[in-house]
Amino acid sequence: MMHARHEDDEGAQVIRLASARHDGGEAGEPGGDAGAGPGPIERGIASGLAFLRRRLAGEYEVDEFGYDPDFNENILLPAARALYEHWFRVELEGVGNVPAEGGALIVANHSGTLPLDALMLSVGLHDHARRCVRLLGADLVYQVPVLAHLARKAGHTLACQADAARLLGKGELVGVFPEGFKGVGKPFADRYKLQRFGRGGFVGTALRAGVPIVPAAIVGAEEIYPKIGDLRPLARLLGLPYFPVTPTFPLLGPAGLVPLPSKWMIQFGEPMTLEEYAAEDADDPMTLFNVTDHVRENVQQMLYDTLLRRGPAFF
């Protein structure tokens, strides 16, 4: 069991701070470890300047998917981490079930009207499992300005067979939300009820790549923007899958975009190795349906368990 709370778990906290200082010590001053060297503020400034210099000169690497680790670790993750630790107070369970290395497919439920659960999942896995999860996003993400390149810089890519297979083949940890828009945009009344798991394409991908499926249940995201209505004509006009109405949005305007501070728990289940199947079974629709149902039941069961353990939604 691992927690992100300061008082509960010092180990996780120490790892994170060490990693945050890692590149500062490397690029900045020599002999910073001696203890008598520059203090945390100086080190922070030095690493900030080193980061700024790298960005201005373009001296950083991106992979073929557009993943920019330098930008992700220094800008995107710290911003999301503030939400993760202080707003949603995320607790992780079963982090040991996430393979420490090699390819694996994380299959999680999707909820929250805006996909903040994807962001929190990647912070949790980065800080506590030391893995960068590469999520598969809807094509809408890649059509929206700004979001398109931020998603790529954070290491995510389009949900398609080719990209998933390529990432898994390189031994990356891939995350997928098979419910898609049906899950993230479901009404508040349907909270914690899993929607249809797409067409089961993720099972075929895992079978072909020979990687385990790690089920994950994310509890708490359902309450951040309780979707009590949907302005369909407006959604159609804007080309969006839905236009949500929450108790605060669009009533309070931009202030309605502040998520409610629900208490989150993310649980990772036992990896499903799929060893009883061969790679050729990926072409057998019945096998795919069966495995998909099995994974879905697994995630649903984990959701109910975690929901019970969490207790009240906001405390």
Next chain:
Amino acid sequence: MPAESGPAEPAAARVVLVTGVSRFLGARVAHALQADPGIERVIGVDTVPPTMPLGRTEFVRVDIRTPGIAKIISSARVDTVVHLNLVTSASAPRAKVKELNVIGTMQLLGACQRSPDARKLVVRSSAAVYGSSPMDPAVFTERDEPVEAPTSGYAKDAVEVEGYVRGLMRRRSDLTVSVLRFANFIGPGVDSPLTRYLRMPVVPTVLGFDPRLQFVHEDDGVEVLRRMTVENHPGCYNVAGDGVLLLSQALRRAGRPYVPVPAPSISLFGDMGRRFAGMSGFSPELLRWLTYGRVIDTAAVEKELGWRPKYGTEAAFADFVAAQGLGGHPAARLASLLRG
């Protein structure tokens, strides 16, 4: 593997015809080929006289849109045709470029089909055939179909050219045909819509998008074309330098000032540049590429040739920047200040 398929004779190129020889790539390839002692004759054709000396390459001024090209192929007993005539620039009128690209290719392929001596065809195509769209897979392999097929410009021409080449392959199965889909060429000698774009005083980028780009260095491109001509490697191959650069990253490395502009106004901006400052406009396919980018997988060509490009994407771009003497804008100076 595929190198052993086809007829068993040692299909060494002896008389090579290079189209588009008056332009940069054609001239470079002609030079590389004439240095090979196994090749008896290199014949270069183009519609305009060459701007640089061609050495022992025999230049014939002929329009490949006319049947004149067939006469040259039959009278010189050409056995290998290297077709580099794809015009990618937007400087000439579109209708003329399209005619040169498509009708020229049809005439050339028709002549190859008739010729009893023809044994090999090497075609320069472009990675633009994959198009650029937000629904693209992150990396295109040779087997992937475009998600949104290109509908305009030289990208569409390249698709049509490849279609005619496939038609020829069906009718002349004895020919060894190599089709090369190149990423954007870059290097000290390259003059293309891309290099002109990068040299704009202030480079407009598409607001909210940061495409992944890939480049191939001119030296690597010439080497691949040379190997494909003197060796037997039938098939369709992607050619690009290893690695990826984001547009913002490339512009920062080149020290170019850039300004994000909403997509609709960027083409207007480009058109104004063309009209008033003599710069090239933004063709729709260039604009799409600058919005969504494109990455191609080069594993197949590296395996087939047992060769890796000398320049990765980053190195190729750095070579271009160094040769152009770009750099020195405020952000780059600030960066060097911070380094010191």
